[in-house]
Amino acid sequence: MGRNPGRTRTTRWGDTGRVITGAGQQQSVVRPLAPPLAAADLGRVRGAVAAALTGFLEEQRTTLAGMDPVLEPVVDEVCALADGGKRLRPAFAYWGWRGVTEDVSGPGEDDAAVLRAVAALEFVHASALVHDDVMDGALTRRGRPATHVGFAVRHGDGGLSGDGGTFGVGAAILVGDLALVWSDELLRRSGISAAALARARSVWDTMRTEVTAGQYLDLLRAAGGLPGAQGALTVARYKSAGYTVQRPLQLGAAIAGAGPRAADVYTAIGLPLGEAFQLRDDVLGVFGDPSVTGKSADDDLREGKQTLLIALAEEEADEQGRQLLRTCLGNPDCGTEQLDALRRLIEDTGARARVEERIAERTATARTAIADAPIAVEAGAALDALAVAATSRTA
Known part of the structure; x- marks a missing residue:
């Protein structure tokens, strides 16, 4: 063979x-x-990205908990997905910006605001991971249950009615959608100029x-x-x-x-x-x-x-x-x-x-x-x- x-x-x-x-x-x-x-100053980039994501997600936690406390697990899941990772996409975006700033006339963008803007890429990535795991039927992601698996377990632990697997898939699709929505919001609120x-x-x-x-x-x-x-x-x-x-x-x-x-x-x-x-x-x-x-x-x-x-x-x-x-x-x-x-x-x-x-x-x-x-x-x-x-x- x-x-x-x-x-x-x-x-x-x-x-x-x-x-x-x-x-x-x-x-x-x-x-x-x-x-x-x-040379990529990756520690500083990662730290700034993590801080931007953490601050943004805490605001979203307050918003969703104000709607109903049962929504907090949704924020928890996005937090888990956004935690860690290699942060390569924000790093490439940041250095893409740094690479051409000298060639552009006029006032430049604030470094901290650019780092917040490129942090939004992590939410796009989180969205893609969740949806990909649903389509592939994956069981794990980054050493923990995939989102649809985790919500299926939550369905069973909560004694909810209906099929747990279907609930898990539906919840994961919505978590991925929410991460994509939040990517837009974080980019818009990053502080870069209009x-x-x-x-x-x-x-x-x-x-x-x-x-x-x-x-x-x-x-x-x-x-x-x-x-x-x-x-x-x-x-x-x-x-x-x-x-x-x-x-x-x-x-x-x-x-x-x-x-x-x-x-x-x-x-x-x-x-x-x-x-x-x-x-x-x-x-x-x-x-x-x-x-x-x-x-x-x-x-x-x-x-x-x-x-x-x-x-x-x-x-x-x-x-x-x-x-x-x-x-x-x-x-x-x-x-x-x-x-x-x-x-x-x-x-x-x-x-x-x-x-x-x-x-x-x-x-x-x-x-x-x-x-x-x-x-x-x-x-x-x-x-x-x-x-x-x-x-x-x-x-």
């Missing part, structure tokens, strides 16, 4: 790039060591449209649409890559008042880096350490996530391997031995190695774009450090 013999070729995935496959043909791109992560807010809205609206459309593309692919490696990359582009790096960078540029050239520069950085980020996420979803990632390494396989790993494994597997994929992928009843066999298939077909090659190539492309970008030196160093951290992470 494993790789079909005699398959050495160049595979082109639409306009997303080229990967060389086959023995003796692997290519790698070597980039200089990145600056230390301290002109900056108006400029930011265009990028903000595009980003939220893309991530929602990307969720549908993911749903469609799971049902057999958008087949093959190109389909997997299309989903990754719109579901995650854009709103993880490209749009946050452009959001920062829009807040600063930079023009179309900055948007193009940040696209050249953000699209390859966002794809590499998502592919790293896919690898960790199958091969990551649960004590570090906060979720079981079996979940993605049991949920049947149609990632690039799976598309490439299916492409290269023999008939026995394809039968294993048909039988076990997406089957919640598969045991540990079958799931381990799936992992071996992904390894033996070379799918994991090819995805790792693509992560390295896309990261190198982004780092070259960062090095060539006409942005402030300190912003270039910060973005380079973030690029390496985002694509070599273990969680």
